[in-house]
Amino acid sequence: MDTIYQIIKKQESKFLSGNPIKLGKYATYNHLETISTIQSYINSQYTTGKFDSKGREKPFMNIVVPSINVWYKATDIDEKDIKFRPSKASQRIKAFIATILLRNWMRGRTKQGRVSENFGLFLDQWGYTLSAYGSAVAKFVEKDKKLIPSIISWDRIICDPVDFDAAPKIEKIYYTPDELVNSNYDPEAVQRVLQLHQKKDTRTTLDNQPIDLSDEYIGVYELHGMLPLSYLTDRESDSDIYQQQMHVVFIKKGYRNKDNVEITLYRGKEEKDPYMISHLIKQEGRVMGIGAVEYLLDTQWMVNHSIKNAKDQLDLASKTITQTSDANFVGRNLTSDVDTGDIMITDDNRPLIPVNNQAVAVPYLLNFAQEWINNGKDITGAYEAITGANLPSGTPYRLGAIQNIEAHNLFEVMKKSKSLYLERMLRSYVLPYFKKLLKTTDEIVVALEGNELQDFDKMALPAQLAQELKVALMTKELPTIDELMTSIQEKNSLMREDRALVLGENQTWADYFGDLDMDAIEIDIAGENRNKAEAFSIINGILQLIIQNPNALNDNNVRNLLNWIMDEAGYISPLQFAPAQPAQPAQNIQTNVGGGTNALKGMAGLNMPSPTIPGVEVLPK
Secondary structure: OOHHHHHHHHHHHHHHHOEEEEEOOOOEEOOHHHHHHHHHOOOOOOOOEEEOOOOOOOOOOOOOHHHHHHHHOOOOOOOHHHHEEEEHHHHHHHHHHHHHHHHHOOOOOOOOOOOOOOOOHHHHHHHHHHHHEEEEEEEEEEEEEEEEEEOOOOEEEEEEOOOOOOOOOOEEEEEHHHHHHHHOOOOOHHHHHHOOOOOOOEEEOOOOOEEOOOOOOOOEEEEEHHHHHHOHHOOOOOOOOOEEEEEEEEEEEOOOHOOOOOOEEEEEOOOOEEEEEEEEEOOOOOOOOOHHHOOHHHHHHHHHHHHHHHHHHHHHHHHOOOOOOOOHHHHOOOHHHOOOOOOOOOOOOOOOOEOOOOOOOOHHHHHHHHHHHHHHHHHOOOOOHHHHHOOOOOHHHHHHHHHHHHHHHHHHHHHHHHHHHHHHHHHHHHHHHHHOOOOOOOOOOEEOOOOOHHHHHHHHHHHHHHEEEEEEEHHOOOOOHHHHHHHHHHHHHHHEEEEEEEEOOOHHHHHOOOEEEEEEOOOOOOOOOHHHHHHHHHHHHHHHHHHHHHHHHHHHHHHHHHHHHHHHHHHOOHHHHOOOOOOHHHHHHHHHHOOOOOOOOOOOEEEEOOOOOOOOOOOOO
């Protein structure tokens, strides 16, 4: 059985060999070469160098980056697009609050207003990588009680080129000496690595190309995979038992790759594989999908070829060239040896004749390049109609509309794929971590947006009325319901978009969400889990009903029915259709007061302190 070091070196050797894999009788796929070419084109650089064989600079007309941007914007998913939808209407309020809390965490908002984790930045990087490469590798690591999501560059991870989960994943990571000392690795092993580190050691790519000249970094290999337990216990009897595990090793190459120094910095079990791959459109037989850049590899090459030829012709046309058989002009130059007004005298029948070096082929080359660009738009769906650019002169409006619809259909498929992978990320990594954060009794401030403000205030109305009545009873001044409502509205307006949530006594947020099954709850991302056409049809029918008979909403039966329909449609909160009924909360308040409860609670099961009560913290907008 191979050692951990041998596993790493074998997989690295296969990765660097560049041998293509067969996708079919004629098709092949070279994983490393594809990654290197994509990186080159994104950075507007040739794989063959900046200059041609004659030392002339080659221009790079980048057409892949605009296509990446189109894909990126058309398939974008923001943290605000993630919503929880409960399977039961009775859990609607808790799902609403859970959505707000999760969104606040994703945006990095804490009680002190400092940024902790910003999942939105991760989503942006994830979306761009998917657009460029067609696939992305995400990594989720818990460190210092924080969940740290990141996107791993394709040139830093060694994996099976056919199946991502077929072999252990190996990542090359660089640390500064200080970072290595402050890590959780074996201190003795760390000191051995520091002693072996030499100033001439610099950061390199996986194929040993120098990244820069910095010598302050130490490279280690981090391996994750399902391996025999014997790698952790060193017992041969455990070789048939498999366990997900992590190994961090340092390998110092010896002279001519002999006598390598191999040091294990860390080894241990782990709950799950921290890596997860996602695709816009999965491709069979290869680990990486096809992104906007790879679809345009030939197009980019032909456009650059045409532009380079056009540049060479224009360079030639900009020169003044003459020819003559008169030997008296040998070694002379018209631009430097001749001044204005000079008379050129030639031998008989040996005149100076201008050479016809006009760039007559440039229009044809530019038209040829444009044909390739148009073909690239057909492949990637990056038409002017979707980019916002002006359509070519004479383009019928209907054609532009059809192109827009067809391109959006492609991107809707990609966005749906992203939504499904994002749901897997949430269920596998984010929600388990999020549950740990709920084991607290701290007050939480939620930031509301749009209609959420109206919905939340209606949910909290009974608790707010109870709180106002409690304050009034302490001052022995019993106000009317209208006065209570006015007071609540004034205080809510002062709080803007923020609301403070405080739990009852001896209760944690985990207790509050205890009956909310995160595994059974539906995660709706950008509305992908809903039939929009059907929902709009339902909403339109309700709108027609309200227009025809506005007073129907005052009937409790009709309002309950509308609430149920809107709850099933899932796009508009039923609370927005339910008019405030102060009489009902007032009855609840009287019941609570008569029962002698010392913590009056509302529909959400929460105490909703008014903004003037001491100890209530409200985050600024």
